[in-house]
Amino acid sequence: MKKPFKFLCFVLLVAASSAFAQNNAIVGQWQTIDDASGKPKAIVKIYEQDGNIYGKIIRLFLSAGEDPDPVCFKCTDERKNQKVIGMIILKGSKKRGSEWSGGTILDPENGKTYRCKIWLDEGQLKVRGYLGIFFRTQTWYRVK
Template identity: 50%
Template sequence: MRHFTQRAQALALNTLKQATLAGVLLASAGFALAQGTDTPVGTWQTIDDHTGQPKALVQITEDSNGALSGKVIKGLSPNDNPQRRCTECTDARKDQLILGMTIINDMKKSDGGWDGGNILDPENGKVYKCKMHVEDNGQKLVVRGYIGISLLGRSQTWNRVQ
């Protein structure tokens, strides 16, 4: 009987260790997932202001200094021409392909979001100051382009692509 009790205790201890390890792994995975959703880094579906339909995919990345940038990686409009160029741009992006173009530059972490960078609207070639923050557990990105002060601008809500 004593041998049976020792074996049962060893089995219970082993089961407890496995459950504890599984709990630690699940907590770590949950932490990593939560941490990944509080940042704009990832791929986002933009929405056309006029039609309300998906317009493009923008991939946001972080450089070694912590600054974010975003580039157009795919057009989603059914009549989107992949050879379309930014004819209205007035900087170095003039007449460059919109597909593959960096439209968000130099965004830095600030209180409640990211700020200090700029965003290009390839439709009109204008460059605006930019602010952004994530919402809805990291599934939405509110991007605000503005001139001068943030009150003079407009916001778009982009959807995270999994």
């Protein structure tokens, strides 16, 4: 009687761990790439809070002569005139099937906020921002 119970507990534990890992597969640090130059742009820390996914810029890769501690002058919401490092740019996405959607993403360079959808594709994070029917997709790479 003890062995079947232990086996059942083990199976439930594995199933719960697998579900947790799948739900939180995008949690961690991700490197963004500049669309124009193809060079690393930032490290974004993605975390889960109250069932929603958020992303905060924790590091910028700046060129010589750029402000080492930039401020988002073009932002139009509560982030206006706030420092970019430490800024939450990804807000409120929820897990829906194999993707996270329903949230927004901010581009601190132009101050615009877009609806977004996020999904994993072969270990890379695909981040798509929408403005009406137009969209742009970036590939982010996990930081080890």
